[in-house]
Amino acid sequence: MIADHLFFAGINTLLAWSVYVVLLSGSLSFAQGAFMALGCYCAGVLTVKLGWPLLPATLVAGVFSAVIAFLVGYPTVKLKGIYFILVTLGVTVCVRVLLENFKFIGGVGGFGGMHGADVYAVAATLGGVGGLLYLFSLGSWQRICDAVREDELVAASMGINVVMVKLLTIATGAFIAGLAGSLYGHYMNFVRPENFDVLLSIYVVLYVVLGGVNNMWGSLLGAFVMTLLPEYFRILAEWRPTVFGLSILLILLLRPQGILQFRTLTVKKRGALGS
């Protein structure tokens, strides 16, 4: 069903964006699966056990994920590259195991009873988040992130609180992932912790890589292509990981200057501001 496919494409886009946002400040996070899980369960508890409507529950779930991310991020934000990646992987595994051990929310068996999310909810969220990301990219926040990514020390020497900038992107990424998690859970009715594992986190990062890290549209492209194409080409669906992996390899091999080539100058933007 096409609505189904679009739903998942939308969810994947949100998740890809959550990776993208953290990547803006220079860190690659493999923890978005965990934040998605946290968001899902948080919203689920609110709607199923406390009777909340979906919208406020989703927003609170996003905030919940963001707060956790902020707290966890605080001691780890100074870590570079691989160390940071390791910690995010660790967070994903830990969150999954923690959720499996909480009888209150169903443990390994899973948590059910959530309902109410549909394609329109996802579309609205996509619009909202996408709109915010777009506005962000036009203004000074984008520049600050670019500066932090390029050269942290120099950025600091210009008064930018690098730690805070990174934490904010981490928290924002978690927020978006939390939203996605809530929507996902309320569509699927029933989730288990194993739905949100390391493989998911890896896939989500690869969506961003596939589509291009230059801007937010790359994440959207990668997520949509990898979600929708297999639905329409049987063979792609059967060999999904292989196709995915090979596509990534091809893309990376054909762009040997690396993927972390961010925002190049767009002339039209300069024109608006520079005159």
Add this chain to the structure above:
Amino acid sequence: MFVGQLLNGLVNGAMYSLVALGFTLIIGVLDKLNFTHPEIFMFGGFVGIISIEFLPLPWALLVSFLVGGVLGVITEWIAFRRFKRSDSKITAALSSMALGLVFTDCVQKYWGTEPVSLPNLPSWMGKNIELSGVQFPYLHFFILIVTFVLMFLLQAFIHQTRMGRQIRAVAESPTNAALLGIDVTRVSQAVFFISSGLAAEAGLLLSLRSASANSEIGLTFGLKALAIMAIGGLGDMRGAMLGGLLIGVLESSLYLFGLGRWVEITVWVVVILTMIIKPSGLFSARIKLQESRA
């Protein structure tokens, strides 16, 4: 009971160490993160399915190592050869991740996603030896012995052969090594060969232990080795060996205390704590680290 669990932990730890050793070799010498490593580890078990069918055990061990080694060289060629510049390191790591996905998928297409049992295992593997009234599986000792022999051979190789010297030279400084006439590409291939061979070997040992090969272990077991490598210190061989044993024993202790539910996160909690307290790991010794705490 206690000793049994301890031995169990050591056996697990030994296998962790082998995989972590491979990881750490590549990062220590070549400053590269090989995410295909866990999948080659996984594949070692599947190689075993075929090799044990036709060959006596010692040969099967060798075959796994060799196949792993070859896969490692192929990995180097596909995912790493192109990305040599320092700002392409993340790209290389991501490529290896993508390649790993392909490996796993191919394995699962051929053998399915469920564990596949190993045929024709020698009968002594199921038997135990009795020491001071406690039963210990022969298999455990076998694994320990193989592991320690491999580690010993690795140390000997690194410190006493010509290629080993070249490897150490490249680890110190690839540019200087190149200036001294060392073929860095050859060294890269050798390092990938050895490290992947070790991983595949560990995979075989693991599947001997569970009498089956499992295609999911790359992401669980294998990724743990990555964490162990960080705990021990990136690039440090002692760190990888000790770290692996430590984690293995730690996990067993949890079982002993009835905390089995938390075993999966043991290594990750330890690595997170390590990253916070001492990011360079237990032994922050040799080998250049491009990444370090700000």
Add this chain to the structure above:
Amino acid sequence: MTPPHEKHLMRIEHLSKDFGGISAINDLSLDVNAGELLGIIGPNGAGKTALINTITGFYQASSGQIHFEQQDITHLSIHDIAMLGIGRTFQNIRLFKRLSVLENVLVARKSFFRHPFQWFNRQSSPRQQMDAALACLSILNLSEKINQSAASLSYGDARRLEIARALAGEPKMLLLDEPAAGMNEFETQQLIEDIQIIRSQVSCVILIEHDMNLIRALSTRVVAMDFGSKLCEGTAQEVLSHPEVLSAYLGDEEEDVD
């Protein structure tokens, strides 16, 4: 310990910085006053850049204190120090290569937000930020190139952009680390003029240089360093003819050392 004197903009007391066994800065004491342009000279390895790095928080002092406007900044973080009004350039040019000339400067303007939250700050409308950025660029003669990528600039322009960027942060004290390095005579002359203009914008400038023309033309006071310590201080004339300084430079009397 003597209490900080009102007049001093910055006071450095018994500052030391060690790396392992090496002493980059060795019991250095120095006062810097508003309105002056302090030149710092010394052979390579004298500790000049180490001093800038320690003042700006890139290095943590091993011992000693630094007070800026009577506030102890010795152990503050880099961005806190920057926010207090200390700006700097770098010996190796460290521009944001993937940003345009204009964007490099705009980043400095936006850093007035200590936390990237304070939208309600009246002084900081986008229009004003833009104007301020453009003003800095025009002082350094970069107005023609604002939309170029920073990576495409010539060496001399790149150096000037570094200064423009530091200036855009409206610092009270500007630390310039060998701004004339690699410049030819014409560019150096241009730089002298630019820095003269800058002096009206900034309370105080500290200039590290090997080019003695620059030092002579601009400094109100000069300090010579070697082995991490102060050799002597005084006017450019005095310092540049001081025997210890001359021998520190291996007997060369006047040098445009690169």
